[in-house]
Amino acid sequence: MTQNILVMEVVNPAFEAPGDMSLPNCPVITATWMPTPYVLALDELLGTAYSEKRASPEKTNYKFGVATADQESGWLITIEKPVGISPPLMPNESFVVMVNPLAWDKTIQTVNSANGCLGPDQSLTLSSGQSGGIRISTSDTTTLLLSTRYCKVFFFGCIDSSGHADLAIFGEPAFWDLFGGRKVTIRWVANPGDGP
Numbered sequence: 737m738t739q740n741i742l743v744m745e746v747v748n749p750a751f752e753a754p755g756d757m758s759l760p761n762c763p764v765i766t767a768t769w770m771p772t773p774y775v776l777a778l779d780e781l782l783g784t785a786y787s788e789k790r791a792s793p794e795k796t797n798y799k800f801g802v803a804t805a806d807q808e809s810g811w812l813i814t815i816e817k818p819v820g821i822s823p824p825l826m827p828n829e830s831f832v833v834m835v836n837p838l839a840w841d842k843t844i845q846t847v848n849s850a851n852g853c854l855g856p857d858q859s860l861t862l863s864s865g866q867s868g869g870i871r872i873s874t875s876d877t878t879t880l881l882l883s884t885r886y887c888k889v890f891f892f893g894c895i896d897s898s899g900h901a902d903l904a905i906f907g908e909p910a911f912w913d914l915f916g917g918r919k920v921t922i923r924w925v926a927n928p929g930d931g932p
Contacts, residue, residue, distance in 0.1 A: 773881065773902045774804045778910035785815065785914065803926070809903050810926035811882070818919040825871075830915040832880065833869040835923040836862040841885040842924050844870070846877040849908065874916070879906045884927055903927075 785798050796817040803810035818825045825831060836842040845859040858870050858877075872880075882904045889895050914920075 774809075774904045775907050776802055776904060777907040778914050779907075782910045782914050801925075804904065808926065809884075810924075811904075812923040812925050814921040814923075815914065816919050816921075818917070821919065825917050825919075826873075827917040828874040828912070829871060829917065830873075830912075831869055831871050831919045832915070833867060833919065833921040834860060834862055835867040835921065836864060838924050838927055839864050840927065842927075843881075843883040844922065845881045845883065846870070846872055847879050847881050847905065848876050849878045872915075874912055879908050879911045881905045882922070884924075 781800055781802075784800070788798060789795060798815045800813045800815075801810065802813060818831055821831050832844065834842065834844045841861055841863050843859055843861040846857060858872065860868050860870050862868055881902055883900060883902045886901055
């Protein structure tokens with residue numbers, strides 16, 4: 737099985753970043769130790785998936801490792817044919833599962849830059865050891881934002897765990913080319929100051 741490792745870079749997607757759009761309904765992207773989230777440009781990942789599909793037409797399961805450019809945060813992303821999801825997924829839908837084996841809470845949030853972030857904002861926050869999923873659609877989602885809790889004040893242990901950082905956002909427009917009609921599992925495997 738081929739494992740592909742892609743590195744995220746700090747770049748602005750076509751719409752800058754959701755928090756920079758100065759629109760009242762967009763999620764505010766903030767972090768005290770990182771000016772903008774890392775953006776995963778999905779074009780390369782999509783090209784790799786297409787190449788693997790051409791080489792093995794029967795293949796329906798793809799795994800990719802992605803990491804931030806500083807190698808501090810990482811995810812294992814599995815893209816597969818949706819089996820057992822009811823009602824069945826349409827080509828303009830995706831079922832996204834997040835798995836959090838690490839210590840700090842993790843959040844996945846929908847973003848819709850197409851209409852100024854208006855519409856149903858879905859988010860899923862998971863504690864250590866939890867997993868869960870959300871069904872998304874092109875009608876209200878153009879990408880996903882990955883966030884984490886962190887310790888703001890550490891003195892012989894964490895005394896203020898209220899920190900929140902938006903670490904990564906999937907780039908557009910290839911988002912739906914990769915996610916559309918598929919089940920996508922995002923497993924956090926690394927995060928600064930975080931462990932199983």
